[in-house]
Amino acid sequence: MSRIGGHLPVGITPYYAALIDPTNPLDPTRKQMVPVTDEFVTSPGEADDPLSEDAHMPVPGLVHRYPDRVLFLVTNFCATYCRYCTRARMVGQTGEYHFNQSQHQAAIDYIAANPQIRDVLLSGGDPLSMNDDRLEWLLSRLRAIPHLEFVRIGTKIPAVLPQRVTPALVKMLRKFHPLWMSIHFMHPVEVTPEVAQSCGRLADAGIPLGSQTVLNAGVNDNVETMRELMHGLLKMRVRPYYMYQCDPISGSKHFRTPVEKGLEIIEGLRGHTTGYAVPTFVIDAPGGGGKIPLVPDYYVGRDGDDVVLRNYEGKQYRYRDPVAKS
Ligand code: SF4
Structure with missing residues (x-):
C-alpha cells in the first residue's frame, strides 16, 4: 500500500532502536518510528506538501520563501524516518529529487546570483548523512559566496546516530563559521551520555546549538515531558528553539494535538522554569505562510x-x- 504517492521507508538506527522499551506498545520512540495503519488514512486539511515547498522552488531542492534566506534540501536520506515527517513525500525515496552534484551546483549558483540571500539552512533529509567530503564541498562553495552571512544545518543525527559526530566531522565543520545547527529532539529519553558527547563536541567546536521539537500526541504532549526534555537539552548546551505544531501531512491525524495543547505547554513552562528552557511555539502556516508564533x-x-x-x-x-x- 502506498502513502503520499510513495513509501516513507521504515528506518531506525540500532542505537535509537535500543531506546525503545520492548515491553511497552506505547513507547514514545516506537510511536515515532514504527508505522501504523493510521498513517494511510488521509483526513480533511491534510496534504502531501502542506507547506507548499514545491511551489516555492526556483531550482530543484531550493525553497526560497523569505526574501533574505533559503532552505537548501541537500539529500533525501535520513538516519531514521519519522512517521510525522513534513517531507514524507520525498525523504527516503527516489523520484524527482536527485540531490546530485549538478542539482547542488544549480542551487549554489542561484544563491550566488541573488545577493539578498544572507542565510542558508541546509536540510533534507539529513545533511549529516552525507559523508564529510561531500559536506565539505558544499560548505566551502557556500562560504565562497561573499553576501552569505551564515549557514545553518538542520539535523537529527546527533540525537539518533551520535556516533556520526566524530572528531573529524567537527574539525571540518569548524572551518566554516559562523555555522549554526538546529537539532531535532523529541523526548527526554534521547538525552543520553552518547548524545551529550555528540552535542558537547559540536558545542566545543563553537557551533551554537538549538533544538526543534514537534508536538506529537502520546509522545511529548504534556508539560512534564516537555520540561524534562528542555532541561536535558540545556544540560547538553542545546538551547530550546522551536516547538512545532505537527504539520498536517497526509496521514498525520493520529500525531496531531489541539493547538491549545501547545499553548498549555508553553504556559506550563514560562515562569515555571528557566527562560532559556522555553522554546517558541509555532505553526508553520499551511500554504507557505511561514512560521507563526503562538503565545499565551x-x-x-x-x-x-x-x-x-x-x-x-x-x-x-x-x-x-x-x-x-x-
Ligand atoms: S529526520 Fe527530519 S527529514 Fe528525516 S524523516 Fe525525520 S523529520 Fe523527516
Whole structure:
C-alpha cells in the first residue's frame, strides 16, 4: 500500500532502536518510528506538501520563501524516518529529487546570483548523512559566496546516530563559521551520555546549538515531558528553539494535538522554569505562510494609564504606562 504517492521507508538506527522499551506498545520512540495503519488514512486539511515547498522552488531542492534566506534540501536520506515527517513525500525515496552534484551546483549558483540571500539552512533529509567530503564541498562553495552571512544545518543525527559526530566531522565543520545547527529532539529519553558527547563536541567546536521539537500526541504532549526534555537539552548546551505544531501531512491525524495543547505547554513552562528552557511555539502556516508564533495571552488589557498584566501564577499586576497625549 502506498502513502503520499510513495513509501516513507521504515528506518531506525540500532542505537535509537535500543531506546525503545520492548515491553511497552506505547513507547514514545516506537510511536515515532514504527508505522501504523493510521498513517494511510488521509483526513480533511491534510496534504502531501502542506507547506507548499514545491511551489516555492526556483531550482530543484531550493525553497526560497523569505526574501533574505533559503532552505537548501541537500539529500533525501535520513538516519531514521519519522512517521510525522513534513517531507514524507520525498525523504527516503527516489523520484524527482536527485540531490546530485549538478542539482547542488544549480542551487549554489542561484544563491550566488541573488545577493539578498544572507542565510542558508541546509536540510533534507539529513545533511549529516552525507559523508564529510561531500559536506565539505558544499560548505566551502557556500562560504565562497561573499553576501552569505551564515549557514545553518538542520539535523537529527546527533540525537539518533551520535556516533556520526566524530572528531573529524567537527574539525571540518569548524572551518566554516559562523555555522549554526538546529537539532531535532523529541523526548527526554534521547538525552543520553552518547548524545551529550555528540552535542558537547559540536558545542566545543563553537557551533551554537538549538533544538526543534514537534508536538506529537502520546509522545511529548504534556508539560512534564516537555520540561524534562528542555532541561536535558540545556544540560547538553542545546538551547530550546522551536516547538512545532505537527504539520498536517497526509496521514498525520493520529500525531496531531489541539493547538491549545501547545499553548498549555508553553504556559506550563514560562515562569515555571528557566527562560532559556522555553522554546517558541509555532505553526508553520499551511500554504507557505511561514512560521507563526503562538503565545499565551499575558496582556489582560488597559485601564487608563495602567496596563493590566497576568503573571505565570495567574495573578494580575499593573504597569504604569501613560497613554501619550498629543
Ligand atoms: S529526520 Fe527530519 S527529514 Fe528525516 S524523516 Fe525525520 S523529520 Fe523527516
